[in-house]
Amino acid sequence: MDKKELGEFIKSTDQDLEVKEGIQFAEVTVPPSKLHPLAKMLREAEQTQFDFLVCISGVDYGQDLGTVYHLRSTKFDHTVVLKTRTSDRVHPLLDSVADIWNTADFLEREVYDLLGIKFANHPDLRRLFLDNSWGFPLRKDYVDDINIVTK
């Protein structure tokens, strides 16, 4: 399916979802509560079969924190982008997709480590690169006390 058909297919399953035809891929904005059911549906549906989670990118949008999921189907070779946001910067919590794709285990740990987004039902959510005493460096309001570099 190309990005237009994919967008229409996803729209047909849930009218409330915000589907945009991006520059390269179909981009779907999902509320955090619908992320896991939608991901599971896209993984299992006969027409889509997104069996390969390419990457999870955590993004700090200023007000919100969010994650971007690039999904690909190895059978049909099409790609879709899921985006979700949470406005809670103190205790951001999203649903883990580690039960759908095994690779999400590491990718979500990386997002937690660098942006502080927690994932519910993650099998082993620990810091990955940094020590527990560090802040979350990829947040835009992060201040590096040791190497103060200002623009």
Place this chain on the structure above:
Amino acid sequence: MEEQVKNISTDEQQEYVINMGPQHPSTHGVLRLVVSLKGETVKSVQPHIGYIHRGIEKMCESITYPQIIHLTDRMDYLSAHINNEAVCLTVEKALQVEIPDRIKVIRTIMSELTRIQSHQLWWASFGMDLGGLTCFFYGLRDREKILDIFEETCGSRMIVSYNCPGGVMYDLHPNFQQKVKDFIKYFRKILPEYDQLLTGNVIFHERSKGIGKLSLEDAISYGVTGPSGRASGFSCDVRKHEPYSAYDKVQFKEILFTGGDTYFRYVARIQEMWESMNIIEQLIDNIPEGPYAVKMKPVIKLPEGEYYQRVETARGELGAYIISDGNKNPYRVKFRSPNFVNLSVLNHIAKGFKIADLVAIGGSLDLVIPDIDR
């Protein structure tokens, strides 16, 4: 006395935890594996990473696009040229710059030379991991010839930074074509020697066949790409699925096996070297004339939006995901690095094997640690 014997027998049944690394020759860098053992059998492997985490993604947010290219060299230093290409292609795609054929061909030849030298170094160190020290000398001897070619044209041997947005930094050296042709002629004779040394060796077979088996379903679910994934039958070659540069103009096979164990991961890489040589031979005699770089604006600003570009490095799929807010610095850069994802499968495939097999399995995944940590 009797008591002592009793203690020993209970100890054997307990789990024993050892640290492999961060300074261990077979982890090829500062990777620490916390291995739980029962006797000699691996119960679980927990990778502890971050010893050389430099925060490349954070650094990218405060520098310009041409500067980012120099950071990508430092991720997977053995695929430096291909990493550069990922960022260059993203920038060119965002600005919709038309790239002349000469640049595409130069980039493709350079990428394939990079792939060969990376696999040579992997072969050298993999042989050494398994106890065949001769491999190390053979591999490094032949890799030197490619590094010399790089040095002449790029001015640098490993961390080349040869690509820049809109083309390459300098034109090819006059000796380039001849030297590459000489190398291919030489290496076509030498590569069968690699097979004689290691591929047909009985001890090597015993240590690699059936070890660390990864099924196709798990390879896809864990996102294992590159030769490691293709050895399990996961068709994931970006050069075939989404051709970039001049890969749509050349004929080559995607190396696929279904065995999925250490041996097939090894054979997949050896076969890839043959395919890389085929690609270079198709291109080296007809490099089109033209400029080696397109003139870009002095300050590169990407239009607002999100861009994703994937390339095939020597270890798998590298994705560059750039979010731009229209400034000269990116808003967010994420690198989907192949080694980071490939590392996550280590616990799954090493479980149940002996600790000596862990060295073989780790070597066959061909991990480069700076790419994991970034």
